[in-house]
Amino acid sequence: MARAVEPPQLDEIRTWGATTDIVSAGTVFGLGRTKSYELAQSDEFPVRVIRIGKAYRVVVADLIAFLEGADLLTAAPAEVA
Template identity: 35%
Template structure:
């Protein structure tokens, strides 16, 4: 991990196929509540999979594409 506590791209490349919303939010540099809000509003910049009522997993490949394009 980076010294700031945020994961590096190399760290994220080693993650499993999906990650929790809090993990993805940390990698994106935003709060988990904001990412949850974006998901609820259908405005998430990353692809997610629903995992029950009000629960989602973020697709790691989508997260990587977003971060690599920045």
């Protein structure tokens, strides 16, 4: 039986750097390795995924914004006066 992995806390995620791997990002959403890759490959991962060669990277700032409740897809752009 697979053991449950505790999702990382927001304070820990803030220490990750600019990007993280798809598996680590998936743990934030309670996803395992296989499901994380499936969602990334089908462009359905909950936040932006960057493909670099064969690697999938996730922008940590997007994870933080998602967890803090910011809607990345519908946020209005800032108005320039």
